[in-house]
Amino acid sequence: MKTLTIRRPDDWHLHLRDGAMLEAVLPATSTHFARAIVMPNLVPPVVTTADARAYRDRILKAVPRGHDFTPLMTLYLTEATRADDVEAGFRDGVVTAVKLYPAGATTNSQSGVRDITKVQPVLERMAAIGMPLCVHGEVTDPAIDIFDREAVFIERVLEPLRRSIPELRVVMEHITTKEGVAYARSGGGNLGATITTHHLIINRNAILAGGIRPHYYCLPVAKREVHRLALREAATSGDKRFFLGTDSAPHLDPLKECACGCAGVFCAPNTLSCLAHVFEEENALDRLEAFISLNGPAFYRLPPNEARITLKRQEEPVAYPKSLVMRAGPVTIFDPMHPIHWNVCEEAI
Ligand code: DOR
Numbered sequence: 001m002k003t004l005t006i007r008r009p010d011d012w013h014l015h016l017r018d019g020a021m022l023e024a025v026l027p028a029t030s031t032h033f034a035r036a037i038v039m040p041n042l043v044p045p046v047v048t049t050a051d052a053r054a055y056r057d058r059i060l061k062a063v064p065r066g067h068d069f070t071p072l073m074t075l076y077l078t079e080a081t082r083a084d085d086v087e088a089g090f091r092d093g094v095v096t097a098v099k100l101y102p103a104g105a106t107t108n109s110q111s112g113v114r115d116i117t118k119v120q121p122v123l124e125r126m127a128a129i130g131m132p133l134c135v136h137g138e139v140t141d142p143a144i145d146i147f148d149r150e151a152v153f154i155e156r157v158l159e160p161l162r163r164s165i166p167e168l169r170v171v172m173e174h175i176t177t178k179e180g181v182a183y184a185r186s187g188g189g190n191l192g193a194t195i196t197t198h199h200l201i202i203n204r205n206a207i208l209a210g211g212i213r214p215h216y217y218c219l220p221v222a223k224r225e226v227h228r229l230a231l232r233e234a235a236t237s238g239d240k241r242f243f244l245g246t247d248s249a250p251h252l253d254p255l256k257e258c259a260c261g262c263a264g265v266f267c268a269p270n271t272l273s274c275l276a277h278v279f280e281e282e283n284a285l286d287r288l289e290a291f292i293s294l295n296g297p298a299f300y301r302l303p304p305n306e307a308r309i310t311l312k313r314q315e316e317p318v319a320y321p322k323s324l325v326m327r328a329g330p331v332t333i334f335d336p337m338h339p340i341h342w343n344v345c346e347e348a349i
Pocket residue numbers: 015041106107136217218219220249250262263264265
């Protein structure tokens with residue numbers, strides 16, 4: 001197959017940042033994606049419906065003319081979040097989901113949740129109104145090895161939480177392990193999981209073997225090869241519970257290339273080309289549309305997009321820039337470390 005025309009995709013986990021960074025990175029997403037679940041971990045975070053409305057306006061202002069893009073907003077759950085505000089935001093269509101960051105788990109998560117029992121009333125309200133909870137699934141206990149933090153989170157936090165509120169609709173964000181895949185599979189219609197593009201391509205060797213490569217460092221950190229293979233199997237299976245969340249997370253290069261570098265991979269610009277490559281390798285191009293354009297809307301109870309995109313396979317490798325250059329400095333784009341032959345072409349309705 002040399003061309004593939006599918007419904008326009010959505011990104012169910014994206015960091016758009018703010019200000020100049022927002023303006024610089026948004027077009028990479030809005031060129032190809034119709035909608036994205038926008039992460040709320042700004043400084044300060046997006047905690048109220050009023051914050052989300054204001055952030056959504058700033059995003060809409062930054063959408064280039066001619067692009068059709070709808071940001072789906074999330075609220076950053078804190079121990080002070082009010083259930084009434086969450087419900088009002090959801091009912092008004094301003095807020096699509098709430099994001100749970102365990103305090104200290106990742107970039108700008110200091111205001112996250114330390115004691116999950118404190119947010120129980122908000123979670124119960126969300127369950128009652130059918131509002132999804134997006135979960136960064138890693139424990140922060142320093143005694144737990146960083147490579148085990150996802151599996152331990154499932155056992156210690158996620159399973160007890162879902163037992164106590166079975167109607168709560170939960171998205172396991174950016175799963176990185178075979179345990180994450182198995183747990184997502186064990187759930188019914190109330191459980192979904194996003195998978196990033198880069199976790200389908202790299203394992204932890206990319207970060208650590210032959211020198212430290214900070215542009216492959218993100219959280220949750222990439223794991224062993226066996227886990228990457230489990231993620232590939234899940235993403236390409238067509239199973240409705242798995243859908244794309246790129247977790248594209250831009251940082252200026254100097255903030256990654258230093259003694260205590262930030263976590264995040266900026267993969268938005270070439271993500272669809274990389275995914276077509278992965279699905280072709282797995283002999284599953286016929287299931288790419290399910291992963292990037294159908295399963296996510298089905299979970300979020302939204303219609304799939306009507307517009308189409310066409311991916312074309314070309315003989316010559318696609319030439320992607322190494323970085324996006326902003327006035328403040330460059331932002332390195334994810335390098336899949338092998339040639340990619342798939343290109344995204346004109347869009348047709
Ligand atoms: O690698 C990551 N970067 N993981 C996250 O959870 C946050 C993100 C960011 O905001 O930079």
